[in-house]
Amino acid sequence: MSSTGSDAGDGGLGAPQTKTPGEKASGAASADGSGWTRASCPCCAGGPVEPLVLLQLRAGLPRETKDWVITLIATAVKQGGAGLSAHPGEEPSGDIVVVSAPRCTLLRAAEELGLCKPYRTGAMTAFSYHDRGNFRDADDMQVFLTLAERQYIVKNELEGLRAQRDLKIPGLPEGRLLQRRDNIWQKLMAVGVVQGMFPLNDEDKLKALSDCWYSGNQLTQPLDKIHAYFGGTVAFYFSFLDFYTWSLLPPAILGLILTVFSGSVNKEAMDSISDSKVAAGDGDGDHDDDAQTVSGHMIQAVFSMLWSTVVIEMWKRRSTLLAYRWGTTQLAERFSEPRPAYHGALGVNPVTGRVEPLFPAWQRELRMALVSVPAVGLFLGLVVMGMLCFYWGEARAQGLHAEWDSLLSSVVLYLPSVAHIVYTNALGTAYRQVALALTEFENHREESAYNDHLTGKILVFTFFNYFAVLFHIAFYKQDLPLLRKRLASLLIITQLVNQVTEVVIPFLVDRFLSAPKRKEKKEDPQEDKFRNQSSLPDFPGLFSEYIELLVQFGYLSLFSCVYPLTAVLLLVNNLTEIRSDAYKMCKLFKKPFSAPVAGMGVWQTAFEVLSFVSVISNCWLLLLSPRLQELGQENGVTGTNVVLVAVLMEHLLIMIKMVLAKLIPDEPDWIRVKREQNEFISMQALGQQKQ
Amino acid sequence: MSSTGSDAGDGGLGAPQTKTPGEKASGAASADGSGWTRASCPCCAGGPVEPLVLLQLRAGLPRETKDWVITLIATAVKQGGAGLSAHPGEEPSGDIVVVSAPRCTLLRAAEELGLCKPYRTGAMTAFSYHDRGNFRDADDMQVFLTLAERQYIVKNELEGLRAQRDLKIPGLPEGRLLQRRDNIWQKLMAVGVVQGMFPLNDEDKLKALSDCWYSGNQLTQPLDKIHAYFGGTVAFYFSFLDFYTWSLLPPAILGLILTVFSGSVNKEAMDSISDSKVAAGDGDGDHDDDAQTVSGHMIQAVFSMLWSTVVIEMWKRRSTLLAYRWGTTQLAERFSEPRPAYHGALGVNPVTGRVEPLFPAWQRELRMALVSVPAVGLFLGLVVMGMLCFYWGEARAQGLHAEWDSLLSSVVLYLPSVAHIVYTNALGTAYRQVALALTEFENHREESAYNDHLTGKILVFTFFNYFAVLFHIAFYKQDLPLLRKRLASLLIITQLVNQVTEVVIPFLVDRFLSAPKRKEKKEDPQEDKFRNQSSLPDFPGLFSEYIELLVQFGYLSLFSCVYPLTAVLLLVNNLTEIRSDAYKMCKLFKKPFSAPVAGMGVWQTAFEVLSFVSVISNCWLLLLSPRLQELGQENGVTGTNVVLVAVLMEHLLIMIKMVLAKLIPDEPDWIRVKREQNEFISMQALGQQKQ
Structure with a gap:
C-alpha cells in the first residue's frame, strides 16, 4: 500500500x-x-x-x-x-x-x-x-x-x-x-x-480490482480480491450473486425447453400478455395440448421446489467454505465490548467478567413481543388495508366512469392508483423510521444482532409489499392469466427501473455534475484526492441489492410455474447486474466500512423461508390451474378429491424437501475435520493450561 | 462402598x-x-x-x-x-x-x-x-x-x-x-x-435407593440417586417418564371436563365401544349437541397440538439442565477411541492425530442409502402388505362363513387373524436380526451413533407396526367410531398386557423359581452374593420401555380428539408404571451398564417427529368427523371449501407450532451463561497456551 x-x-x-x-x-x-x-x-x-x-x-x-x-x-x-x-x-x-x-x-x-x-x-x-x-x-x-x-x-x-x-x-x-x-x-x-x-480508497488496488471484476468479459468474480478490498459483507453479497446467477442456468434451460416443446404454453403466455380475459376463456384447445400444458406446469413446479432447496443447501456449504477461507468462522463478537448504543445498568458480564452495561435478555424479548411484533403486524395490516381500499376504489371508479362516461370520470379512473402509490410510499417511509426506532428500543448487545433485527423488520414489510398483490391475484382472485401477465411485466419493468435508478442516474450525476468539480491529476497532493473521495455520495448499503435478489428468487420459486421464462429473464438480468453493481461499488460511491462476517445473516434465513413457502405456493397454483380442474372433472374426479391429492402431494414434497436439506451437509467434509481439529486442540489446551 | x-x-x-x-x-x-x-x-x-x-x-x-x-x-x-x-x-x-x-x-x-x-x-x-x-x-x-x-x-x-x-x-x-x-x-x-x-450391585445403596423410589407414596423420583446408582441412560429414561407423567395432568383434566360437559361425547364413546355400527348411524341428535361435540373435538385437537409442542420443548430444557447437573454436556466420545467393533484401514485420525482404524464417512452414507434404507423400506412394505392381506382375508372369510354357515367356516373366521399374528411376529423377529446386521454393516465409529441408528431402525418398524392399522382406519376407512373403539381397547388391553408381561411374570419367576435357589444370609461370603447376582436374568434394555411411552404419546397426540379420556387412562397407567419399572430395575434383573449420556438421543427426535405429525393427523381427523361435514352441508359450505379451510388451519397451526418451538429456548438462561463462560475460558486458554 x-x-x-x-x-x-x-x-x-x-x-x-x-x-x-x-x-x-x-x-x-x-x-x-x-x-x-x-x-x-x-x-x-x-x-x-x-x-x-x-x-x-x-x-x-x-x-x-x-x-x-x-x-x-x-x-x-x-x-x-x-x-x-x-x-x-x-x-x-x-x-x-x-x-x-x-x-x-x-x-x-x-x-x-x-x-x-x-x-x-x-x-x-x-x-x-x-x-x-x-x-x-x-x-x-x-x-x-x-x-x-x-x-x-x-x-x-x-x-x-x-x-x-x-x-x-x-x-x-x-x-x-x-x-x-x-x-x-x-x-x-x-x-x-x-x-x-x-x-x-487505494487507487492502484481499486484499478487492479476493477480490471479483473467488471471491465472484461470475466465469467467469475475475483471474490478473494473483493473480500480483501471491500470486506466481508460486500464479498458475501457478490459471492451469493455469483452463485445464484450460475444456479439459474438449470431452470433457465428447463424453461426454454418447456416453452419450445409445449407450443401452447408459449401461445398462452403471449395471449395472456395481450389480453388475460381471452386466455382465460379459451379452455377449448385439444386435450393432448391440455395434458401437455399440465404436465409442463407440473414438471416446472416440482423442479423449482427441488431446485430452490438444493440451491439454498449448496449455498450454505459454499458460505461455510468462504467463511473458513476468510477466517470468520470463529468471530468472537459476543465476547467483546457491546456496540456503542447499547445501554443498561453497569454490571459484571457473567461470561467475560468485564464491567459493562447489562440488559437482561427477557426484557429484550418482552419488548420484542409486546412492542415490535404488534407494531410490525399493524403496518402489515395497513398494507393489506391499502390494497383492499385500492381494489374497492378501482371498482368504484370504473363504476362511476361507466355511469358518467365523461372526461372528468376518466381522470377519476386514475385516482385510486395514484392514491395507492402515494399511500404505499408514505407507509414505507414511516415504517423505516419505526423499524429503526423499534430496533434501537430492543437494545441489542451485538452489532450483528442489531443489523439482523433491523434488516428482518424492513425485509418482512418490503417483501409483503411486493408479494401481497401477487398472492391476492393467485389465491384470492385465482386469476392465473392475470398473474402471468403481472409477473411478466414486473420482471421486465422492475428490472429495468432498478438498473436505471441504481446505476444510470448515479452515473450521469457523477459524470456531469460531480466529476467536473473534482478533476484529478497525478500531481495533486494526496490530501486533495482524499477530499475528492469525500465528495462522493455515501454508499446506500446492500439492503436494496439483497431485496432485489430475494424478490427475484420469490418470483422464480413461488410463481415460476405460471411463466416458465422467468429464469431466462433473471439470468440475463443478473449477468448485467453483477457488472453494474461492481461498477457502482468501485466508482460511484464512497467506499463503505464492512465488518468481517461469517455469512449473509438474516438474508439466508429469508431465502430459506421463501424456498419453503414455494412448495406450498406451487402446489396450490397447480391445483388452481383451470386446465387441471377441467381434466379432473372430465375424468370424474370430484373437486374435494383433487384438493386431497394436492394436499397429499404438498406434504410429500415438503417431506422430500426436509430430507434433502438434511442429507446435504451444511459444511464440506474437510472443513468439518478442520473445525473438529480446532475443537480438539482447544479442549486439550483447556486441560493443559490450569496445571 | x-x-x-x-x-x-x-x-x-x-x-x-x-x-x-x-x-x-x-x-x-x-x-x-x-x-x-x-x-x-x-x-x-x-x-x-x-x-x-x-x-x-x-x-x-x-x-x-x-x-x-x-x-x-x-x-x-x-x-x-x-x-x-x-x-x-x-x-x-x-x-x-x-x-x-x-x-x-x-x-x-x-x-x-x-x-x-x-x-x-x-x-x-x-x-x-x-x-x-x-x-x-x-x-x-x-x-x-x-x-x-x-x-x-x-x-x-x-x-x-x-x-x-x-x-x-x-x-x-x-x-x-x-x-x-x-x-x-x-x-x-x-x-x-x-x-x-x-x-x-451394592446392597445397602440399592436398599436406600428403593426406599425413596418406589416403596412409599413418593410423588417425585430421586433422579440424582438413580443417576448415581444406575447411570445416565437409565436416569434419563426415568426423568422423562416422570416429566411426561406430570405433563399428562392438563390434558387429563381437559379430557375429564369435556367428557362431563358434553354428555353426548360420553354417550357416543360408550356406544362406540358397544357397537360401532350403531354410533355411526345415529347422526340425528339435536344440533346443539352436535355443535358442542364438534367444538369439544376442536378444543381437544388444538389443545393437544399445542400441548405436545410445549411438552417436548420444555423437556428439552429439562434435559439440558439434567445433562449439566450430571456433567455430560461436553462428552468427548468423538475424540476418544472408536468402539471395539469399528473396523477400517489403519490410518492417522486427522482430528486427534492418533493411529486408529479409519472408515470414510461417504462410504458409510453410501451403505445407508443403498442398503439400509431400501431394506427398511422393504420391511415396512411387508407390514403394509400383511395388513392388506389380513383385511382381504377377513373379508373372504366372512364371505365364506355367510355362504357355508357351518362349524368349519366359523373356524375359518379366525384364520386370517391367526395368520396375521404369526406373520407379524415372524416379521418382527426377522427385522430385528436384519437391523442389527445393517447397523453393524454401517460401521459407526461411536457407540452412541451405533445405538442411535439401531434404535432408529427398530423404532420406525415397531411404530409402523403399531400405527399402520390405526392410520388405515382413520384415513382410509374413515371410520371414526371404529377408531375410537380400537383406541379405547388398545389403551386398556395393551397397558394391562404390558404390565403383566413386564413385571408380574418376571416377579413370579423370580419369587418361585429362581429365589429359592439363591437364599441369602448375612453371613454368606461376599462371593456367593456376587454369584447370586449373576443368576438374575439380563436387563432387557430400555427399548421396550421407551417404545411404550412413544406409543402412548402417539395415541394421545395423534388421535386423542376422538377419545378424550385417553390422557386420564395414561396418567393412571404411568403412575403405576413408574413404580413397576423401578421395582424391575432394582430387583428382577442384573444391574445393567449405563453410559454417561447427554439426553435421550434418538428417542427425543422420535417424540418431536410425532408431535409434528400430530398437527396433521388432528386436522384431518377433525375434517373427517362426520358431524363437521354434516354441519358444513347444512350451512351450504361445499366439501371442497371445508377441505380448503382445514388446509389453511393446518398450515396456520404448523406455523404456530414452529414459532412456539423457536420461542421456547432449548436451554435455561443460566445454563447458557455457564456454557458461554466455558467457551470464553477455553478460547482464552487456546490463545494463552501457545505462547
Whole structure:
C-alpha cells in the first residue's frame, strides 16, 4: 500500500515515518516530523504509515478541539485512547483528520474480533497475540490483514472509545460534559465535531480490482480480491450473486425447453400478455395440448421446489467454505465490548467478567413481543388495508366512469392508483423510521444482532409489499392469466427501473455534475484526492441489492410455474447486474466500512423461508390451474378429491424437501475435520493450561 | 462402598489392601495378600479396593488362562493392559474374576470421556487430570465419580483393550492368535473365555435407593440417586417418564371436563365401544349437541397440538439442565477411541492425530442409502402388505362363513387373524436380526451413533407396526367410531398386557423359581452374593420401555380428539408404571451398564417427529368427523371449501407450532451463561497456551 500509494510526493501523508530509535516512547502522542502522531508502543514507532480512514470534522472547529481529537486517537488504549495514529492534514486547522493504525493495535484488535488467520501449519486458526510468532506473515500488516479489515478495525477502535473519567471536550461550549463510561465517539458525532468517517480508497488496488471484476468479459468474480478490498459483507453479497446467477442456468434451460416443446404454453403466455380475459376463456384447445400444458406446469413446479432447496443447501456449504477461507468462522463478537448504543445498568458480564452495561435478555424479548411484533403486524395490516381500499376504489371508479362516461370520470379512473402509490410510499417511509426506532428500543448487545433485527423488520414489510398483490391475484382472485401477465411485466419493468435508478442516474450525476468539480491529476497532493473521495455520495448499503435478489428468487420459486421464462429473464438480468453493481461499488460511491462476517445473516434465513413457502405456493397454483380442474372433472374426479391429492402431494414434497436439506451437509467434509481439529486442540489446551 | 459393603468378613474381596510402602511398584501386576492385584501406579497402591464388575469365565478354564486374564487386567495401560485391579475370587481356579479400578485409572478415564465435574468455583467443568487439584473431591472416588460411572469406566477400559503385538492366549488351543491392534476383549468373548460381564450391585445403596423410589407414596423420583446408582441412560429414561407423567395432568383434566360437559361425547364413546355400527348411524341428535361435540373435538385437537409442542420443548430444557447437573454436556466420545467393533484401514485420525482404524464417512452414507434404507423400506412394505392381506382375508372369510354357515367356516373366521399374528411376529423377529446386521454393516465409529441408528431402525418398524392399522382406519376407512373403539381397547388391553408381561411374570419367576435357589444370609461370603447376582436374568434394555411411552404419546397426540379420556387412562397407567419399572430395575434383573449420556438421543427426535405429525393427523381427523361435514352441508359450505379451510388451519397451526418451538429456548438462561463462560475460558486458554 504505502509502497505504491505514498510516493505521490505530498507533504507527509503516507510518507515513511522518520525512525527515531533513541527517543523514549511515551504513552501520550506527539506529532513527529512527518505530521503523523507517533505510535504509543515502541515496537510500532518506526516504519511506513498507511492512511486508512478519513475523519470529516466540522468546518471552522477550534484548533484546540481538533488537537484534542488527534491526541485522543493517538493515546494508548491503556490510557483511554484508541491507540491509533492520526495526521492533521495539510493545514493544522483544516477540517480533516487522517487516521492509521500501528501494528500492535491491529494485531490486538484482530484477536479481539476472533479473526482466523493461517497458522504455521497452514490451518486457519483464531489469531492470538501471544502466539503471533507462529502465524504466517504476522509482521507484515499489508499481507496479514486485508485493507478492509484494517479499516474496520480503525472504525471499531474509534467507535469503542469510552471516557475513563468525567471530562470536558475543549473548545466546545460548557455543558458538553462526558461522564465516566460515556461513549466518546457517539458524543462527538452528536455535537457535530465529527461529521463523518469513511475508509480511504487505494487507487492502484481499486484499478487492479476493477480490471479483473467488471471491465472484461470475466465469467467469475475475483471474490478473494473483493473480500480483501471491500470486506466481508460486500464479498458475501457478490459471492451469493455469483452463485445464484450460475444456479439459474438449470431452470433457465428447463424453461426454454418447456416453452419450445409445449407450443401452447408459449401461445398462452403471449395471449395472456395481450389480453388475460381471452386466455382465460379459451379452455377449448385439444386435450393432448391440455395434458401437455399440465404436465409442463407440473414438471416446472416440482423442479423449482427441488431446485430452490438444493440451491439454498449448496449455498450454505459454499458460505461455510468462504467463511473458513476468510477466517470468520470463529468471530468472537459476543465476547467483546457491546456496540456503542447499547445501554443498561453497569454490571459484571457473567461470561467475560468485564464491567459493562447489562440488559437482561427477557426484557429484550418482552419488548420484542409486546412492542415490535404488534407494531410490525399493524403496518402489515395497513398494507393489506391499502390494497383492499385500492381494489374497492378501482371498482368504484370504473363504476362511476361507466355511469358518467365523461372526461372528468376518466381522470377519476386514475385516482385510486395514484392514491395507492402515494399511500404505499408514505407507509414505507414511516415504517423505516419505526423499524429503526423499534430496533434501537430492543437494545441489542451485538452489532450483528442489531443489523439482523433491523434488516428482518424492513425485509418482512418490503417483501409483503411486493408479494401481497401477487398472492391476492393467485389465491384470492385465482386469476392465473392475470398473474402471468403481472409477473411478466414486473420482471421486465422492475428490472429495468432498478438498473436505471441504481446505476444510470448515479452515473450521469457523477459524470456531469460531480466529476467536473473534482478533476484529478497525478500531481495533486494526496490530501486533495482524499477530499475528492469525500465528495462522493455515501454508499446506500446492500439492503436494496439483497431485496432485489430475494424478490427475484420469490418470483422464480413461488410463481415460476405460471411463466416458465422467468429464469431466462433473471439470468440475463443478473449477468448485467453483477457488472453494474461492481461498477457502482468501485466508482460511484464512497467506499463503505464492512465488518468481517461469517455469512449473509438474516438474508439466508429469508431465502430459506421463501424456498419453503414455494412448495406450498406451487402446489396450490397447480391445483388452481383451470386446465387441471377441467381434466379432473372430465375424468370424474370430484373437486374435494383433487384438493386431497394436492394436499397429499404438498406434504410429500415438503417431506422430500426436509430430507434433502438434511442429507446435504451444511459444511464440506474437510472443513468439518478442520473445525473438529480446532475443537480438539482447544479442549486439550483447556486441560493443559490450569496445571 | 467398601466401608459399608466390605465388612462381610470374606477372605479378601473388598477388604482393605495391605499397604506396602517399601515395596517397589512395578508396571506388571502381582497379587498381594488380600488377593487383589496391586495397582500399577504407586499413588494408588494402597487404600481400600471396591469390587465393581464381575467377569463370568467359562467353567473349567485352564488356570494359566485365568491368570493371564488377571495379569492383563492389572497391567498398566502403557504396557498394553487395562490398568485395573482384579481378584480371582475364593478359589484361584474358580470361574469368576472381580474387577476394580484404582484412582488414577478412573481419573484419566473421566478426562478421556469428557465428564464435567464441579470445579473449585462451583461451575461444572470438563475434568482435566493435570488440573485435578482444583476439582472438588477429586481424591475421594466414592464422591467424585458415581458408582455407575466407575463401573462404566471399568467396562470401557476392558472393552478397549488392544493387543500391542501378535500374541497367543495361553491355555487355549493353537490358532487362537491375536494380531497387533486386534481387540482382545472381543476375542475373549468370541472364543468363550469370558462369558459375561456385569456391574455388581451394592446392597445397602440399592436398599436406600428403593426406599425413596418406589416403596412409599413418593410423588417425585430421586433422579440424582438413580443417576448415581444406575447411570445416565437409565436416569434419563426415568426423568422423562416422570416429566411426561406430570405433563399428562392438563390434558387429563381437559379430557375429564369435556367428557362431563358434553354428555353426548360420553354417550357416543360408550356406544362406540358397544357397537360401532350403531354410533355411526345415529347422526340425528339435536344440533346443539352436535355443535358442542364438534367444538369439544376442536378444543381437544388444538389443545393437544399445542400441548405436545410445549411438552417436548420444555423437556428439552429439562434435559439440558439434567445433562449439566450430571456433567455430560461436553462428552468427548468423538475424540476418544472408536468402539471395539469399528473396523477400517489403519490410518492417522486427522482430528486427534492418533493411529486408529479409519472408515470414510461417504462410504458409510453410501451403505445407508443403498442398503439400509431400501431394506427398511422393504420391511415396512411387508407390514403394509400383511395388513392388506389380513383385511382381504377377513373379508373372504366372512364371505365364506355367510355362504357355508357351518362349524368349519366359523373356524375359518379366525384364520386370517391367526395368520396375521404369526406373520407379524415372524416379521418382527426377522427385522430385528436384519437391523442389527445393517447397523453393524454401517460401521459407526461411536457407540452412541451405533445405538442411535439401531434404535432408529427398530423404532420406525415397531411404530409402523403399531400405527399402520390405526392410520388405515382413520384415513382410509374413515371410520371414526371404529377408531375410537380400537383406541379405547388398545389403551386398556395393551397397558394391562404390558404390565403383566413386564413385571408380574418376571416377579413370579423370580419369587418361585429362581429365589429359592439363591437364599441369602448375612453371613454368606461376599462371593456367593456376587454369584447370586449373576443368576438374575439380563436387563432387557430400555427399548421396550421407551417404545411404550412413544406409543402412548402417539395415541394421545395423534388421535386423542376422538377419545378424550385417553390422557386420564395414561396418567393412571404411568403412575403405576413408574413404580413397576423401578421395582424391575432394582430387583428382577442384573444391574445393567449405563453410559454417561447427554439426553435421550434418538428417542427425543422420535417424540418431536410425532408431535409434528400430530398437527396433521388432528386436522384431518377433525375434517373427517362426520358431524363437521354434516354441519358444513347444512350451512351450504361445499366439501371442497371445508377441505380448503382445514388446509389453511393446518398450515396456520404448523406455523404456530414452529414459532412456539423457536420461542421456547432449548436451554435455561443460566445454563447458557455457564456454557458461554466455558467457551470464553477455553478460547482464552487456546490463545494463552501457545505462547
